[in-house]
Amino acid sequence: MIQAITNRRQFLRAGCSALVTLALSGAAKPGDARGQTTAGTGASGPGEKPRTQAPPNMTDCHYHVIDPRYPATRQVKPALLSDYRKLQARLGIKRSVVVQPSFYRTDNRCVLEVIAESGGSARGIVDVHENVTDAELRDLDAKGARGIRFNVRQGDAQAMNWIENMSRRVDELGWHVQMNINPDQTAAAKDLFNRLRSPIVFDHMGHLTSTGLDHPARAVIEGLLQKGRTWVKLSGFYLGSKVGLPTLADAGAVARFFLKAAPERLVWGSDWPHVTATVEQDDAQLFDLFGEWVPDEALRTRILVDNPARLYRF
Numbered sequence: 001m002i003q004a005i006t007n008r009r010q011f012l013r014a015g016c017s018a019l020v021t022l023a024l025s026g027a028a029k030p031g032d033a034r035g036q037t038t039a040g041t042g043a044s045g046p047g048e049k050p051r052t053q054a055p056p057n058m059t060d061c062h063y064h065v066i067d068p069r070y071p072a073t074r075q076v077k078p079a080l081l082s083d084y085r086k087l088q089a090r091l092g093i094k095r096s097v098v099v100q101p102s103f104y105r106t107d108n109r110c111v112l113e114v115i116a117e118s119g120g121s122a123r124g125i126v127d128v129h130e131n132v133t134d135a136e137l138r139d140l141d142a143k144g145a146r147g148i149r150f151n152v153r154q155g156d157a158q159a160m161n162w163i164e165n166m167s168r169r170v171d172e173l174g175w176h177v178q179m180n181i182n183p184d185q186t187a188a189a190k191d192l193f194n195r196l197r198s199p200i201v202f203d204h205m206g207h208l209t210s211t212g213l214d215h216p217a218r219a220v221i222e223g224l225l226q227k228g229r230t231w232v233k234l235s236g237f238y239l240g241s242k243v244g245l246p247t248l249a250d251a252g253a254v255a256r257f258f259l260k261a262a263p264e265r266l267v268w269g270s271d272w273p274h275v276t277a278t279v280e281q282d283d284a285q286l287f288d289l290f291g292e293w294v295p296d297e298a299l300r301t302r303i304l305v306d307n308p309a310r311l312y313r314f
Contacts, residue, residue, distance in 0.1 A: 058093055062081075098111050128166075147180040150178065183216075194223075194224070209239060
């Protein structure tokens, strides 16, 4: 009996692995009703598909996979690759950019595994030590990495001391530096950001939802956008919002500012599984808000498909 149970568990694990591989490759599975409502799991929440239509090759430029096989620096709820694939089906995501979370620090194994399993449809943002070698960076590039994330907002303030050197090094690979940074920190680093050689990507609309557009960081990011070497992620709409759902009007004001300032420098991200959210988020609802803020279909396609293809080299 014990042997039979063990064999059954092995069979189920093999079957689950095969299904995830099929989902990652984009292949349809027998009985897969693509037109039916697909409920999310875990942090994505249950619900219908969004009203906003996803264009072909829609790209999610910001999400995390949290796998308990890899040790984290703090306790965090798992958000498995199989869960994310259900979100992809729900929203219509075809390409993706998985981002290294702060609690994995410089252990990029989870990110690299997600990229490897994607069949070419995923890219990654990694975290590295200051003394990373050029050979290690080239190896990460070959495996699909496209940038380094600096989690200044999560306490990695020391990284600002070596970001200029790393910006120079990764620029040779066609990478960028990705900033998770508070508005006050952005304003204080104005001169530094203007010296960086590589492109810069600001997470979550520069976190300006928390301060409003009158904050000096807005002018800093706007100036960098005008130089043509900076990008902004329309993501994490709920972060710092004082209005909240269903409108997230304060986040909408920030999004519309960037939509007017530099639509050619914007990408969208789900921010799944919403690790820092204080309440459960519904991804379809958030994507429909994006659709309301960007009602023009051609502009949505530019943000969801064309811009990410340029930035992440799809």
